[in-house]
Amino acid sequence: MKKFLVLLSLALVCSASFAQRRPTAALPDYQFTTVKANPITSVKNQNNSGTCWAFSAISFFESEAIRLGKITDTLKYPDFSEFFVVSHSYAERADKYVRLDGNLTFGAGSEADDVLHVIRDHGIVTNEAMTGMNYGTELPVQGELDSVLKSIVSAVVKNPNRKLSTAWKRSFQAVLDEYLGKCPEKFIADGKEYTPASYRDAMKINPDDYVTLTSFTHHPFYTKFAIEVCDNWRWDEAYNVTIDELMSVLDNAINNGYTVAWGADVSHPGFTRDGLAVNIDVKASAAGSDREHWVGKEEGKPAPVSVVEKDATQELRQQDFDNKTLTDDHGMHIYGIAKDQDGKKYYMVKNSWGETGKYKGIWYATESFVRGQSLDIMIHKDALPKDLKAKLGIK
Numbered sequence: 312m313k314k315f316l317v318l319l320s321l322a323l324v325c326s327a328s329f330a331q332r333r334p335t336a337a338l339p340d341y342q343f344t345t346v347k348a349n350p351i352t353s354v355k356n357q358n359n360s361g362t363c364w365a366f367s368a369i370s371f372f373e374s375e376a377i378r379l380g381k382i383t384d385t386l387k388y389p390d391f392s393e394f395f396v397v398s399h400s401y402a403e404r405a406d407k408y409v410r411l412d413g414n415l416t417f418g419a420g421s422e423a424d425d426v427l428h429v430i431r432d433h434g435i436v437t438n439e440a441m442t443g444m445n446y447g448t449e450l451p452v453q454g455e456l457d458s459v460l461k462s463i464v465s466a467v468v469k470n471p472n473r474k475l476s477t478a479w480k481r482s483f484q485a486v487l488d489e490y491l492g493k494c495p496e497k498f499i500a501d502g503k504e505y506t507p508a509s510y511r512d513a514m515k516i517n518p519d520d521y522v523t524l525t526s527f528t529h530h531p532f533y534t535k536f537a538i539e540v541c542d543n544w545r546w547d548e549a550y551n552v553t554i555d556e557l558m559s560v561l562d563n564a565i566n567n568g569y570t571v572a573w574g575a576d577v578s579h580p581g582f583t584r585d586g587l588a589v590n591i592d593v594k595a596s597a598a599g600s601d602r603e604h605w606v607g608k609e610e611g612k613p614a615p616v617s618v619v620e621k622d623a624t625q626e627l628r629q630q631d632f633d634n635k636t637l638t639d640d641h642g643m644h645i646y647g648i649a650k651d652q653d654g655k656k657y658y659m660v661k662n663s664w665g666e667t668g669k670y671k672g673i674w675y676a677t678e679s680f681v682r683g684q685s686l687d688i689m690i691h692k693d694a695l696p697k698d699l700k701a702k703l704g705i706k
Contacts, residue, residue: 349374373390375516398487433507441494526553659673
């Protein structure tokens with residue numbers, strides 16, 4: 312999703328190393344009660360890599376495998392490889408980058424539909440079969456890899472021989488293989504041998520069953536369009552619905568046992584680094600420091616739980632998107648609904664920054680934040696309400 316230059320690498324804002332350096336405001340003491348939580352696998356850590364899109368979407372498909380397989384034993388929860396997806400994605404983006412003479416964003420960032428493409432075309436493997444950690448660190452550190460890969464395609468695009476060689480794709484793949492490990496053609500899981508495609512099928516994941524929704528007014532509602540962000544490098548199309556309908560889909564999904572892959576803006580000041588996402592209205596909140604926005608100005612008084620939030624209207628969403636203040640920062644995984652001690656509703660979000668923050672890698676996002684800061688969501692098509700499914704022509 313949206314890229315920033317961090318430590319001279321092509322890491323994204325969704326990289327944990329960048330995110331955790333941002334100051335965290337002093338927050339009120341929130342007490343959350345779970346209303347509905349669907350199964351998720353353990354929190355992972357993307358560390359110094361721009362691969363939130365892979366971690367969040369793989370987490371989503373792990374939950375789908377749990378749901379579809381009716382797995383109740385947490386010890387049998389799947390653990391899919393993020394870097395099997397990343398390797399295929401990078402190779403396919405390199406090919407498109409060269410075909411377009413370099414007129415395409417080339418970096419670590421992408422979006423959830425990219426994962427869907429890889430699953431459809433190549434399958435899934437377990438994390439044990441391909442950890443992606445083939446370069447001497449325990450957690451992802453990908454600045455060097457990103458730089459090396461970009462240098463290869465940049466050189467190829469210049470076409471110094473006036474005709475592309477037959478070697479460049481093999482060279483590019485060799486670098487991926489050395490850093491991430493080779494994508495396995497066969498592997499063992501639960502005592503059985505699989506190919507990536509047969510394992511995908513054994514997990515009962517049918518890529519044709521998944522749809523992506525967005526909500527903007529610069530395209531007609533109930534049509535599909537490719538969201539105009541650089542990380543949508545495959546030019547995947549999303550169904551355009553009203554923001555009220557998108558939120559209705561989200562609630563319908565969670566309440567009926569589905570989870571949601573979520574693309575959102577986390578550069579917003581209300582997205583804290585301690586597990587809270589609030590669509591804070593800075594102008595309406597207390598003037599002064601960031602701390603005052605959250606806990607008020609007077610020392611010694613208990614902080615209110617509720618803060619002033621923006622009215623996340625359809626019009627404001629469009630203004631923010633057009634003005635580049637609603638951007639494609641980060642991919643996460645929404646899996647539940649909770650309430651605070653005042654009864655206010657929040658969505659439970661699994662992040663990929665490790666077990667960090669007050670809630671050990673889980674974030675609580677208000678309805679207003681999700682309404683106002685969402686770029687898109689991916690869901691199983693059966694999570695759509697029937698009337699909206701009909702409007703969109705989805706069978």
